[in-house]
Amino acid sequence: MKANYHTHTSRCHHAEGTDEDYIKSAILGGFDILGFSDHAPWPYTTGFVSETRMLLSELPDYVSHILELKEKYKDQIEIHVGLECEYYPQMISWLSEIKEKYPLEYLLFGNHHYPSEEEASFFGMCTTDLHQLHRYEKSLIEGMQTGLYTYVAHPDLFMGAYPTFDKHCEEVSRNICREANKQHLPLEYNLGCADYCEMTGESLFPHPAFWEIAKEEGCTAIIGVDAHAPYNLATQKYYDKAVETLRMLGIPRLEKLDL
Ligand SMILES: [Zn+2]
Numbered sequence: 001m002k003a004n005y006h007t008h009t010s011r012c013h014h015a016e017g018t019d020e021d022y023i024k025s026a027i028l029g030g031f032d033i034l035g036f037s038d039h040a041p042w043p044y045t046t047g048f049v050s051e052t053r054m055l056l057s058e059l060p061d062y063v064s065h066i067l068e069l070k071e072k073y074k075d076q077i078e079i080h081v082g083l084e085c086e087y088y089p090q091m092i093s094w095l096s097e098i099k100e101k102y103p104l105e106y107l108l109f110g111n112h113h114y115p116s117e118e119e120a121s122f123f124g125m126c127t128t129d130l131h132q133l134h135r136y137e138k139s140l141i142e143g144m145q146t147g148l149y150t151y152v153a154h155p156d157l158f159m160g161a162y163p164t165f166d167k168h169c170e171e172v173s174r175n176i177c178r179e180a181n182k183q184h185l186p187l188e189y190n191l192g193c194a195d196y197c198e199m200t201g202e203s204l205f206p207h208p209a210f211w212e213i214a215k216e217e218g219c220t221a222i223i224g225v226d227a228h229a230p231y232n233l234a235t236q237k238y239y240d241k242a243v244e245t246l247r248m249l250g251i252p253r254l255e256k257l258d259l
């Protein structure tokens, strides 16, 4: 079974290709299941317009277009529709409302900012600022406790710019893994920067030290392509390598979500 539930669309302004291109590439890449989880819009009340997500007004079309394609391609691939969302405490009741209002099948927890994109910098750019690192930990743990999300996307996102995996990272990782287990949430083995890591030889995320801890804590993993371009789904080597790495580590892998 080959599944991926982490797929973006051009509506987020930093992904390319048509919705249908992603599906065609996924079929080429041998996927049985493809879930769309574009960056969720948020009901900002300040007039703030995010450059990294769809507008609120685009949400109905996003959902209906994916559902249309789900029907069109039903004999070739199983399609699902969801969103990738942060944990913004002030807007969390809105999030649970839209989850009911639209036929959204799942929400991925992508903890990119906290308490909102307007007020805080991107957690993937966290350097040695311990305040920011602990904010990542705290918001991720609180978000997991809401029960709204299906899995945690890139739990080791804080290693996107942090120079070395030190004792602070170790503590943060352990706490994240323990809470994920408590909430029965799988952790995503994210392939979003696989290309970059291979090219530069850097280990951003998935970070080996994080996954050693995940193994020690008995976490469950799920592979997510985090596709921002259709070709990400046609390339099989990173996915296959991830399956192998998780197998070598002895981390159980969830092959598909029960939606
Ligand atoms: Zn993105």
Ligand SMILES: [Zn+2]
Pocket: 006, 008, 084, 110, 153, 226
């Ligand atoms: Zn994503």
